[in-house]
Amino acid sequence: MSVDNPVPNSPSRVAVVTGAGRGIGAAIARRLAEDGFAVALIDLDEAGATASADAITAAGGKAVGLAADISDADEVERVVATVADKLGPPTVLVNNAGITRDNLLFKMSESDWDSVMGVHLRGAFLMSRAVQKHMTDQGWGRIVSLSSTSALGNRGQANYSTAKAGLQGFTKTLAAELGKFGITANAIAPGFIATDMTAATAERLGMGFDDFKAAAAKEIPVRRVGEPEDIAHTVSFLVSDGAGFVSGQVIYVAGGPKA
Numbered sequence: 502m503s504v505d506n507p508v509p510n511s512p513s514r515v516a517v518v519t520g521a522g523r524g525i526g527a528a529i530a531r532r533l534a535e536d537g538f539a540v541a542l543i544d545l546d547e548a549g550a551t552a553s554a555d556a557i558t559a560a561g562g563k564a565v566g567l568a569a570d571i572s573d574a575d576e577v578e579r580v581v582a583t584v585a586d587k588l589g590p591p592t593v594l595v596n597n598a599g600i601t602r603d604n605l606l607f608k609m610s611e612s613d614w615d616s617v618m619g620v621h622l623r624g625a626f627l628m629s630r631a632v633q634k635h636m637t638d639q640g641w642g643r644i645v646s647l648s649s650t651s652a653l654g655n656r657g658q659a660n661y662s663t664a665k666a667g668l669q670g671f672t673k674t675l676a677a678e679l680g681k682f683g684i685t686a687n688a689i690a691p692g693f694i695a696t697d698m699t700a701a702t703a704e705r706l707g708m709g710f711d712d713f714k715a716a717a718a719k720e721i722p723v724r725r726v727g728e729p730e731d732i733a734h735t736v737s738f739l740v741s742d743g744a745g746f747v748s749g750q751v752i753y754v755a756g757g758p759k760a
């Protein structure tokens with residue numbers, strides 16, 4: 502079944518959010534559903550994706566949770582075809598799925614490097630390539646990729662900061678190539694956001710999460726850490742019709758300037 506469009510021939514309002522089983526991705530999916538999109542929540546963790554989709558449906562939105570590894574080309578082709586079949590052609594893609602494998606350079610393994618590149622860079626490439634066919638058919642599209650303030654350099658994250666800087670170049674190139682089809686591409690570079698990812702970092706450093714957040718907040722100009730909804734709000738703006746002249750940009754959402 503495809504999504505009903507209020508205006509004939511208007512683009513389908515179907516969004517795909519990767520890594521939406523929890524954290525920032527789950528908040529983005531909730532927000533896009535509130536904005537009127539039918540949302541496909543894709544995650545390695547099928548139970549998380551399904552639970553987040555069910556919560557959206559229970560709140561009156563339209564959502565489906567689907568399992569896929571976005572670093573696997575066959576799985577990406579399959580899952581994007583399933584989205585088109587179940588919800589209609591996707592016109593919004595949020596490349597959000599991510600992992601960390603932090604280590605100082607001299608201790609970083611090849612697998613730490615390859616797995617981070619695989620999810621962030623290869624994953625965003627495969628998903629964007631698969632979804633852009635639908636966007637160009639519809640003559641409208643929005644691609645938002647999650648970078649990070651770590652793109653500016655961060656101790657212990659040679660792999661992650663490289664991937665997040667890479668996503669900024671990827672975004673600018675997509676903006677240049679796809680603009681003539683009515684598609685914009687932008688990146689959001691969050692600072693510290695309270696999620697399982699940052700909770701795991703606190704644990705690795707042997708700190709309680711509340712103490713870790715309080716210490717981080719002291720260094721942030723607005724004196725608080727970010728919440729997933731801060732990022733969801735920025736995505737909501739970037740995918741809106743009114744943001745059609747904003748493309749190839751990196752927006753730092755970090756409670757301060759950062760870049």
Ligand SMILES: NC(=O)c1ccc[n+]([C@@H]2O[C@H](COP(=O)([O-])OP(=O)(O)OC[C@H]3O[C@@H](n4cnc5c(N)ncnc54)[C@H](O)[C@@H]3O)[C@@H](O)[C@H]2O)c1
Binds near residue numbers: 520523648691
């Ligand atoms: N939390 C922060 O402070 C912060 C800051 C800057 C950028 N980011 C970025 O924001 C995004 C979301 O971060 P988060 O804090 O919500 O992380 P998170 O770890 O809470 O959630 C990430 C989700 O991605 C999924 N995922 C991982 N690998 C996948 C794969 N191969 N295929 C499909 N799904 C996969 C995980 O299962 C998980 O549900 C990430 O790209 C992260 O790098 C986070």
